[in-house]
Amino acid sequence: MKKGLKRLDLIFKNEHDSAVILEKSLKRSNEELIEDLISSGLKGRGGAGFPTGLKWKLTAEASGQEKYVICNADEGEPGTFKDREILSSVPHKVLTGMAVCGRIIGSEKGFIYLRGEYKFLIPKLQKAIDEFHELADSLNLPFRVQIFLGCGAYICGEESALFESMEGHRGEPRNKPPFPTDSGYRKGPTVINNVETLAHTYSIFKYGPEKFRDLGVKDSRGSKVFSVSGDTPIPGIYELEFGMTLQKFVDDFGDGDAKAVQVGGAAGFCVPRKKFDKTVIGYKGKLTGISLPTGGSMMIFNSSRSMYNVLHNYLDFFVEESCGQCTPCRVGTQQLLLGIEAVKRGDKSSQYLEKLLELAETMRVTAKCGLGQSVANSFSSIVENFREEMIY
Amino acid sequence: MVEQVNLKIDHLSVSVDAGATILEAARKVNVRIPTLCHHEDLCVAGNCRVCVVEQVGLDRLQPACAIPVSEGMEILTNSMKVRNARKQIIELLISEHRAECTTCYKNGKCELQSLSNEYIVGESGFLPLVPLKGYTIDEFSPSIIKDDSKCIRCQRCVRTCDQIQSIGALTVAHKGGEMKISTFFDKPIYEVVCTNCGQCVNRCPTGALTEKTYINEVWNAIDNPDKFVVVQTAPAVRIALGEALDMDPGEIVTGKMVAALRRLGFNAVLDTDWSADLTIIEEGNELLQRLKRVLKDKETDVKIPMTTSCSPGWIKFIEHTFPDFLEHLSTAKSPQQMFGALAKTFYANKIGVDPSNMVSVSVMPCTAKKFEANRPEMRASGYQDVDFVVTTRELAMMVKQAGIDFKSLPDDDYDSIMGESTGAGVIFGATGGVMEAALRTVYEVVTGREIPFDGLNILPVRGMEEVREASLKIENPLPEWDFLDGVEVKTCVAHGLSNAKKVMEKVKNGEADYHFIEIMACPGGCLGGGGQPLPTSPEIRKKRAEAIYREDAGKKIRKSHENPEIIQIYEDFLVEPLGHKSHELLHTTYTPRNRY
Ligand SMILES: Cc1cc2nc3c(=O)[nH]c(=O)nc-3n(C[C@H](O)[C@H](O)[C@H](O)COP(=O)(O)O)c2cc1C
Ligand code: SF4
Numbered sequence: 001m002k003k004g005l006k007r008l009d010l011i012f013k014n015e016h017d018s019a020v021i022l023e024k025s026l027k028r029s030n031e032e033l034i035e036d037l038i039s040s041g042l043k044g045r046g047g048a049g050f051p052t053g054l055k056w057k058l059t060a061e062a063s064g065q066e067k068y069v070i071c072n073a074d075e076g077e078p079g080t081f082k083d084r085e086i087l088s089s090v091p092h093k094v095l096t097g098m099a100v101c102g103r104i105i106g107s108e109k110g111f112i113y114l115r116g117e118y119k120f121l122i123p124k125l126q127k128a129i130d131e132f133h134e135l136a137d138s139l140n141l142p143f144r145v146q147i148f149l150g151c152g153a154y155i156c157g158e159e160s161a162l163f164e165s166m167e168g169h170r171g172e173p174r175n176k177p178p179f180p181t182d183s184g185y186r187k188g189p190t191v192i193n194n195v196e197t198l199a200h201t202y203s204i205f206k207y208g209p210e211k212f213r214d215l216g217v218k219d220s221r222g223s224k225v226f227s228v229s230g231d232t233p234i235p236g237i238y239e240l241e242f243g244m245t246l247q248k249f250v251d252d253f254g255d256g257d258a259k260a261v262q263v264g265g266a267a268g269f270c271v272p273r274k275k276f277d278k279t280v281i282g283y284k285g286k287l288t289g290i291s292l293p294t295g296g297s298m299m300i301f302n303s304s305r306s307m308y309n310v311l312h313n314y315l316d317f318f319v320e321e322s323c324g325q326c327t328p329c330r331v332g333t334q335q336l337l338l339g340i341e342a343v344k345r346g347d348k349s350s351q352y353l354e355k356l357l358e359l360a361e362t363m364r365v366t367a368k369c370g371l372g373q374s375v376a377n378s379f380s381s382i383v384e385n386f387r388e389e390m391i392y
Numbered sequence: 393m394v395e396q397v398n399l400k401i402d403h404l405s406v407s408v409d410a411g412a413t414i415l416e417a418a419r420k421v422n423v424r425i426p427t428l429c430h431h432e433d434l435c436v437a438g439n440c441r442v443c444v445v446e447q448v449g450l451d452r453l454q455p456a457c458a459i460p461v462s463e464g465m466e467i468l469t470n471s472m473k474v475r476n477a478r479k480q481i482i483e484l485l486i487s488e489h490r491a492e493c494t495t496c497y498k499n500g501k502c503e504l505q506s507l508s509n510e511y512i513v514g515e516s517g518f519l520p521l522v523p524l525k526g527y528t529i530d531e532f533s534p535s536i537i538k539d540d541s542k543c544i545r546c547q548r549c550v551r552t553c554d555q556i557q558s559i560g561a562l563t564v565a566h567k568g569g570e571m572k573i574s575t576f577f578d579k580p581i582y583e584v585v586c587t588n589c590g591q592c593v594n595r596c597p598t599g600a601l602t603e604k605t606y607i608n609e610v611w612n613a614i615d616n617p618d619k620f621v622v623v624q625t626a627p628a629v630r631i632a633l634g635e636a637l638d639m640d641p642g643e644i645v646t647g648k649m650v651a652a653l654r655r656l657g658f659n660a661v662l663d664t665d666w667s668a669d670l671t672i673i674e675e676g677n678e679l680l681q682r683l684k685r686v687l688k689d690k691e692t693d694v695k696i697p698m699t700t701s702c703s704p705g706w707i708k709f710i711e712h713t714f715p716d717f718l719e720h721l722s723t724a725k726s727p728q729q730m731f732g733a734l735a736k737t738f739y740a741n742k743i744g745v746d747p748s749n750m751v752s753v754s755v756m757p758c759t760a761k762k763f764e765a766n767r768p769e770m771r772a773s774g775y776q777d778v779d780f781v782v783t784t785r786e787l788a789m790m791v792k793q794a795g796i797d798f799k800s801l802p803d804d805d806y807d808s809i810m811g812e813s814t815g816a817g818v819i820f821g822a823t824g825g826v827m828e829a830a831l832r833t834v835y836e837v838v839t840g841r842e843i844p845f846d847g848l849n850i851l852p853v854r855g856m857e858e859v860r861e862a863s864l865k866i867e868n869p870l871p872e873w874d875f876l877d878g879v880e881v882k883t884c885v886a887h888g889l890s891n892a893k894k895v896m897e898k899v900k901n902g903e904a905d906y907h908f909i910e911i912m913a914c915p916g917g918c919l920g921g922g923g924q925p926l927p928t929s930p931e932i933r934k935k936r937a938e939a940i941y942r943e944d945a946g947k948k949i950r951k952s953h954e955n956p957e958i959i960q961i962y963e964d965f966l967v968e969p970l971g972h973k974s975h976e977l978l979h980t981t982y983t984p985r986n987r988y
Contacts, residue, residue, distance in 0.1 A: 153567065170564055175438040175458040324564070324571025326439045330545065331484035331521070334569045338519045355517065362480040365452045365473070366441045373452070 018092040040209035041221030046194030047295040058181040062189035067107035074157030077265040079297040082225040083195035091128035097198035110145040116152035154321040173369035217243030220282030231302035247277035257302040265297035267374035270381040307386035329372025399465040414456040429546035430457040487518035490541035503597035535588035543600035549592035558890035561586040589705035590759030590922015606780040613751040614657040628757040628821030628918035631939035636788030636925035642935030647803020665813030667731035669952035675724040677969040688875040697906040702726040704764035705913025715984030723979040732777030733977040757921035783923025812957040815944035823887035823917035824853040827910040
């Protein structure tokens with residue numbers, strides 16, 4: 001293993017000081033805590049990258065009888081398993097983040113929406129929750145956390161579908177607005193954060209916003225946990241500083257023959273070798289070059305891989321995991337899949353790829369939720385960069 | 393005053409109430425934005441995406457039906473970006489729809505077809521998905537046919553069944569490319585809680601949900617020289633049929649309809665309004681009997697409140713949902729079935745036709761009537777009492793097929809006997825109408841005086857409010873009814889099954905002190921029935937209701953018990969209300985059913 005990139009150990013370092021951190025934080029004012037989060041530059045690690053401090057602030061300001069704090073542990077993105085690791089090794093960090101959030105927004109009810117496949121985590125997680133409740137009681141904090149087990153649909157990780165699912169309905173995304181900060185679970189103002197996001201708040205409350213800010217680059221602060229998979233000799237979970245170029249990443253993790261990296265899983269972008277050194281891993285911002293957000297999945301493909309097969313797999317996934325509610329996504333995903341098959345077989349001319357690219361763009365601008373909107377990411381980036389592989 | 397929000401739609405300034413949607417704002421400046429999953433009667437879904445528009449400054453398009461306006465918003469409904477997206481979305485819908493338009497039952501009335509007419513020139517271009525799916529058509533129900541191959545997943549039916557009817561017979565199953573509208577364990581509609589009300593049919597934009605049609609059977613009967621074909625027409629047909637024949641909502645076409653039916657070749661054109669009057673006599677007397685047994689004789693096994701029983705969607709609903717409360721139902725058959733039982737007995741005898749050669753057809757605003765006619769209980773004459781039920785829509789089709797210029801038809805009168813009716817019979821077609829008709833008769837039977845409402849118009853039971861309560865104090869009754877002296881008779885009217893459910897929950901919890909409840913399965917009553925012309929909206933139903941009350945006001949006789957043909961049938965045949973003959977022909981029983 002080469003040692004180009006700085007490995008970090010903020011998230012997984014097992015610090016046994018939740019009691020101290022929680023007590024210390026509760027003594028501070030809501031405004032101070034929110035100010036720390038905002039100035040840290042922390043953005044959501046679930047994929048959309050919304051500034052976390054602002055999310056909490058908006059929810060704190062929203063009017064509503066009952067408010068909720070929800071930890072999104074649905075982790076359905078193929079090739080991602082970082083949230084599982086965080087929840088099993090440092091659950092108290094997540095719980096502390098949730099409790100502080102509860103105090104700030106005025107909520108006594110927290111939920112962890114746990115992916116169905118992670119059922120095996122429950123005994124350990126419940127034990128951590130029980131211990132945490134004792135701690136909260138000792139500090140006179142009436143905050144309680146409950147586990148809600150999902151049932152395995154990818155779409156239930158989308159926040160509004162997640163609320164629907166928790167309310168006992170079919171997991172279908174809602175129209176936005178209203179946003180969760182105004183109307184989320186049971187129509188109450190709700191903070192919903194990714195597991196990793198919440199764990200980061202713990203570090204920020206512990207070390208202060210400066211330490212977090214010092215990591216990463218403009219618009220993308222702090223560290224990020226990546227799930228590295230594909231053609232790599234060292235698959236696994238790595239905490240790295242934001243802002244690296246893809247070239248550096250591949251130098252460290254590739255097998256020397258990487259032809260493309262899929263950043264952000266099926267919903268993310270495929271970057272070909274020639275763009276590695278111009279692509280920065282981070283949130284969209286004013287950085288030069290292309291910058292790509294990611295929920296954490298980094299999949300490396302070497303030259304033995306057929307990008308047609310890669311795209312076919314992703315489209316299979318979307319055809320199955322679309323909730324089926326809205327036209328562009330339900331029908332569009334099927335048409336993209338059938339379309340590339342038809343072109344490959346020669347039933348449709350390569351011109352048809354243009355129509356499909358247009359369709360992907362229509363899906364991006366018209367689909368109801370992030371799932372349908374993001375199909376174009378992988379579709380267009382693969383078709384545009386590996387057009388020959390689609391045809392021959 | 394509600395706060396106003398200013399915005400621009402296609403560069404036109406408009407101000408609307410805060411909370412209004414972009415779609416509503418656009419309508420205000422007469423900019424039409426196409427929609428599909430949107431329906432005025434239903435909550436917003438925002439899932440078809442046909443209504444997407446561009447909001448200046450935003451990259452993604454916005455669904456106009458679902459996004460509330462905001463101050464300073466600039467909306468473009470016809471930019472290149474919007475046109476391209478809209479066209480592609482319609483193309484996608486067409487690709488998952490079996491477009492056999494020329495032979496489709498909804499040809500000319502399909503909303504997808506009209507969008508395609510507007511936006512698709514030449515071929516749609518995407519690959520057809522239908523052949524890959526192995527669809528089968530569910531045509532087991534006598535009322536409703538479900539063809540998934542024409543379904544575009546707008547979920548209007550699901551929302552209708554859930555929100556308006558609180559039944560949930562239709563639900564969404566599976567996800568992604570497999571997602572479809574289904575039933576409990578994907579059973580045929582016939583086997584689940586579906587009440588056959590047809591409200592989903594009224595709101596399906598395509599041919600995925602339609603009524604089962606009996607037009608061919610009726611033509612065959614008419615063409616058969618050995619058959620004597622009688623037709624009855626329900627109260628709500630005459631105020632809506634015109635809509636399906638290029639006339640405006642709210643036009644009364646009773647005379648033209650009778651003329652058209654005669655031209656179609658029916659041997660006798662008779663009126664369900666007549667048997668509606670008969671229903672009032674039987675049901676009204678049943679109510680008085682129940683009140684007597686409860687209030688005077690102190691019997692404990694007699695159920696009060698009594699509820700009406702003329703809406704077959706409501707009957708099937710209570711059989712499924714409140715099977716322990718069937719004894720609250722009046723045992724009186726619906727007007728359609730009273731008519732049917734008498735047509736093949738009393739009437740056949742009068743005119744000297746062998747009932748085995750008689751075909752009894754009814755024209756109904758309703759799809760559940762098709763099921764009702766097929767119930768095993770409905771064979772009191774020794775035959776199936778009503779052979780074929782066609783909806784208002786089907787009748788309009790027949791009129792067109794026969795080449796009749798409906799608008800220019802001269803008015804004609806019903807045949808006698810069983811053709812004479814009163815204003816009380818007519819108002820059966822509107823929510824509250826049965827209650828009003830019953831009160832006009834019952835009050836007079838009990839007190840010997842006319843009901844004390846100006847012009848016999850009992851306004852408190854009228855209107856479109858979901859649940860309406862009214863009470864009426866009885867004073868100085870005739871000696872036979874002295875136990876009712878000073879009694880406040882409490883009534884309740886509900887329409888739409890979600891409202892029926894609310895009322896029945898009260899009954900179930902012992903919180904309802906009503907004596908008499910009228911329930912109609914459909915919003916607005918029969919005038920909003922599942923067999924009425926399309927489209928439907930609160931506005932259209934209001935116009936139909938006004939027409940019903942105009943028809944009532946214009947009738948010489950307004951009370952059921954004054955209908956001379958009703959008086960006659962008791963003298964000639966039935967002898968007395970609730971008598972032996974009545975029990976044999978005019979009353980029925982109910983069947984508890986499963987809850988799924
Ligand atoms: C199809 C889809 C699936 C998603 N799945 C997840 C998930 O598994 N975990 C998650 O944290 N966020 C997921 N999200 C993002 C959430 O909607 C939401 O943005 C996130 O939980 C917010 O937390 P954050 O601000 O901490 O990122 C998903 C979004 C979409 C559109
Ligand atoms: S984009 Fe896909 S997953 Fe999202 S609401 Fe539409 S159909 Fe459902």
